[in-house]
Amino acid sequence: MRLDDALKTGTIICDGAMGTELQRRGLGKGVTPDSWNITNPEHIKDVHRTYIQAGAKAILTNTFGANAMRSAKDSEYTVSQLNLAGAKLARECAGDEVLVFGDMGPTGWEDQLPPYGTQPKQVFYDAFRDQAIALEQGGVDALMVETMSSLAEAKIAVQAARENTSLPIVCSMTFARPPSSRPDDIRTAWGDSVSDIIETVTEAGADVVGSNCGDLIEEMAQLAKMMRDITQIPLIFEVNAGRPRVDEEYRTIYSLEPDAFAEIIAKVVSAGANIVGGCCGTTPDHILAIKKRLMK
Amino acid sequence: MTDLKLSLVNSMLSRAKAMDQTKVIVQDALDNKVPALEILDNGLVAAMSVIGDKFSEGEVYIPDVLIAARAMQMGMDMLKPQLANEKSVFKGTVVIGTVKGDLHDIGKNLVKYMLQGGGFNVIDLGNDVSPEKFADAVRTHKPGIVAMSALLTTTMTSMKDIVDGLVEAGVRDEVKIMIGGAPVTQDFADRIKADGYAKDAGSAIHKAGELLGL
Secondary structure: OOHHHHHHOOOEEEOOOOHHHHHHOOOOOOOOHHHHHHHOHHHHHHHHHHHHHHOOOEEEOOOOOOOOOOHHHOOOOOHHHHHHHHHHHHHHHHOOOOEEEEEEOOOOOHHHOOOOOOOOHHHHHHHHHHHHHHHHHOOOOEEEEEEEOOHHHHHHHHHHHHHHOOOOEEEEEOOOOOOOOOOOOOEOOOOOEHHHHHHHHHHHOOOEEEEEOOOOOOOHHHHHHHHHHHOOOOEEEEEOOOOOEEOOOOOEEOOOOHHHHHHHHHHHHHOOOOEEEEOOOOOHHHHHHHHHHHHO | OHHHHHHHHHHHOOHHHHHHHHHHHHHHHHHOOOOHHHHHHHHHHHHHHHHHHHHHOOOOOHHHHHHHHHHHHHHHHHHHHHOOOHHHHOOOEEEEEEEOOOOOOHHHHHHHHHHHHOOOEEEEOOOOEOHHHHHHHHHHHOOOEEEEEOOOHHHHHHHHHHHHHHHHOOOHHHOEEEEEOOOOOHHHHHHOOOOEEOOOHHHHHHHHHHHOOO
16 A cells, blocks of 8 residues: 555554564664564564554564664675565565555764764765665665654755655654743754754655654644644654653663553644654554554 | 853854854954963853753753864864963863663763863763773773763663673772763662763763762
C-alpha cells in the first residue's frame, strides 16, 4: 500500500521501540543494533512481527544508525549491506498490507556542521544519500528521517532523500522541555522553533512532519496542535513510554504503562496527528493499547 | 570590568558576528593596557560563565554555546603571548569522556567547551572510554576532576564500572568525580558514589569549581 493511500483510510498506527526490544532479546552494551540485521535477522523479524500482530500498520526498519558517519563507520558491514538487509527484513514481515518506513537517524556529528564546526555539509549529505538509496533498493515505502535535534542536519537529510530517491519523506524532530518561564516556547535543543521546522523541512521536500523521542510526553498533544495550526500536511508522533529512570539493580524503567500511554496518544490524535506510535521504552503491548483506545 | 564582561557576553552570543566582534573587544582591551590575565578572568571566563547560565535557563541554545566557545578560544589565543606562564592561569585539570558503550559526543563536547571557557585545562578522552583508560589518564595527567557523560540509560551503568575501576586502580581518592547526561540524576550520582552531578553544561562550570573548592 502507498503512504498517501493509507493516510486516506484514517489514523495509521506505527510500531514501537526497536532498541529496547532488542536489548530484551540480548543486544549487549556497545553492540550497534543495525549489525543485527545481518548477524541476528530472526530477532529483528520477531520484533517486527510482534508489532504487526499488536496492530501496527507501519513499521520502521532497524537502520537508525546505519549511515557512514555513525555505526557503519566502524562496522565490518557497509552502509549498503546494513540498510538493504534491514529493509528486506521489514518488507518480508510487512507484506503488502503494512507500510515500511526506512529509518534514518542523526549522524551524531551535528556539532561539527558549519558554521560552528568544520565538517563540510557534503559529508553529511553523502552519508544520508547512500543510506536513502540503499533503503529504497531494499523496498521500503517511505523514508523516515527521525530523532533530529538539529534542523540544519534534518534539512540535509531530507534533501538527500528527496534528490536521490522517489519515495515519500517523513521528517520527525526531537524537542527539549521548554524553560518554565516560557512553557509555550517549544524548541529543539538546537533552538529550532516549530514554525521554522515546518517551513524548512517542507521546503526541503518532506511530505510528513512531526516529532518523536525527547523530553516531551504529555506535552506532545500541545506540540501536535501547534503544528496543526500552521500546516495541513500529515503529522506523525511517536512518544516515549515516559522519562526513563534506573532502578536499584541498574535496570532501565519506563514508567508509562500501555493504557496511560494510549490516553496520551489519543490526545495527540485529537490534536491533529495522522500517524502515531511509540518511541523509547514502548512495547507491542503499548501499540495494542493504542489500537484498542483508538477503536473506542 | 563588568562592562568588558557584558560586552563579551553580547559579542560571543552574536552568532555570525561573534568572531569579529569578540576580536575587536579583546584587541581594544589589550590596546588599553588591560592586563591579559584580567581580560581572561574578568572578561572571557566570566562571560562564558554567564553564557553557561543562560544555557541552563533555556535562554540560549546549543549553537550559541558552540559559537561562543570558538570565539572564546580565539580570544584566549590572542592573550597567550602576554600570559607569561600559561599553565598557571588554569583553575585545574579535568579529564573528560563519554563512558564505555556510549558513542554520543555532543553533550560531552558542550561540557568540555564550557569548562575550557571557564578556565579549566581539559583532557578529552573521546567516547566509549573504558575504566582502564580513565585510570591511565588519572595517572598521566593528575587531574583534579574526572568528568563522565552518558546519554543512554543502558550505558549509565558504565559510570559505576568506572568509579569502581578508579578504586581498584588505587586512584579514586586523588580525584573528584562528576557525572552528567540526559538520564543521569543526583540520586544516581549518590548511588554510584560520584562526588557531583551537573544537570547541564552551564551548571558543570559551577560544579567543577565547587568540587575543587574554588
